[in-house]
Amino acid sequence: MLVSNVINIIEDIEQNRLGDLDDFLGSCIMTRISRNKDDDYLNRDDGFFDIDNPKNIDKIFLDGATDTFENFSYWWESHKSVNYWIGVTGSWRTINQKVVDDITNIVRYITSHGMGILTGGALGVDYITTEIVLKEGDPNTQLRITVPINKYDYVQHFMNSASSSVINSSQRNAIAKQMIYVIDKYPEIIFDKTSFNQKEFLDTENDEYRKDCYSFRNNLIAYACDGLVPFWVNQSKGVKDTIKSVTFMQKPILELKELIYSIDQNSDEVIRDYSKLIIPNLKEDYPLKDNSIQNK
Numbered sequence: 001m002l003v004s005n006v007i008n009i010i011e012d013i014e015q016n017r018l019g020d021l022d023d024f025l026g027s028c029i030m031t032r033i034s035r036n037k038d039d040d041y042l043n044r045d046d047g048f049f050d051i052d053n054p055k056n057i058d059k060i061f062l063d064g065a066t067d068t069f070e071n072f073s074y075w076w077e078s079h080k081s082v083n084y085w086i087g088v089t090g091s092w093r094t095i096n097q098k099v100v101d102d103i104t105n106i107v108r109y110i111t112s113h114g115m116g117i118l119t120g121g122a123l124g125v126d127y128i129t130t131e132i133v134l135k136e137g138d139p140n141t142q143l144r145i146t147v148p149i150n151k152y153d154y155v156q157h158f159m160n161s162a163s164s165s166v167i168n169s170s171q172r173n174a175i176a177k178q179m180i181y182v183i184d185k186y187p188e189i190i191f192d193k194t195s196f197n198q199k200e201f202l203d204t205e206n207d208e209y210r211k212d213c214y215s216f217r218n219n220l221i222a223y224a225c226d227g228l229v230p231f232w233v234n235q236s237k238g239v240k241d242t243i244k245s246v247t248f249m250q251k252p253i254l255e256l257k258e259l260i261y262s263i264d265q266n267s268d269e270v271i272r273d274y275s276k277l278i279i280p281n282l283k284e285d286y287p288l289k290d291n292s293i294q295n296k
Contacts, residue, residue: 031226065216071193085116087229088119090230100280104279107132117142120217120221149213157202170276215238215241232261
């Protein structure tokens with residue numbers, strides 16, 4: 001796919017000028033080609049651990065980190081050649097319709113040019129991105145999802161989060177149904193062979209451990225992607241760290257001021273009820289209305 005279609009992808013981008021987005025996609029392709037030609041670069045870990053950053057020193061010693069990175073590298077080796085991969089990162093906690101519309105437009109443009117999306121399986125930005133590719137793209141060649149623990153335990157995590165009121169029931173139902181659908185229909189597109197402690201991650205009181213695991217997951221996305229599209233809401237630290245990792249790895253980032261958002265978390269514009277979430281002109285019936293998923 002890469003060799004035969006890369007020229008066509010570049011030509012399509014050049015014929016459908018959308019300014020910075022076109023330049024970004026072109027840069028992702030050319031930077032990937034340049035990296036592949038650099039034997040020294042191929043023998044590196046892409047700067048996965050920035051030793052100049054004390055926070056990343058902590059990640060190195062996070063129990064299970066080394067094994068997780070090795071498992072991911074092995075898994076990704078057979079997946080990366082399927083497509084050019086654009087990492088999508090953003091807020092799970094706070095979104096409004098403007099964020100939804102921006103995600104929709106950009107993800108559709110990326111997939112319409114035959115490129116793939118790599119994301120993290122969370123609520124918010126990840127959820128919307130995944131819905132679009134599942135319903136309008138080809139998930140086998142255009143979607144990869146990286147989660148921080150075993151996929152079944154990850155679904156349980158959302159059940160637990162709803163039980164402790166971290167998320168609401170509509171968010172739980174939406175993300176659980178999406179993940180179960182992916183697990184059933186496209187199990188090969190999910191990476192979940194991490195070596196992190198499932199019990200610690202699922203402990204609702206263990207916020208710091210979960211944050212470290214999610215942060216490591218973000219680094220995996222930075223490592224694998226050919227370029228990053230960040231939807232940066234309220235200076236999210238997770239998005240900031242992912243941007244920093246991609247910058248360190250010298251990969252393109254779509255830097256648009258329109259994708260930096262300041263949203264009052266207490267305002268009525270914040271989307272909390274996922275049963276009423278509207279993705280414009282989605283090709284299948286939406287929203288998801290399956291309310292069969294109950295608290296365990």
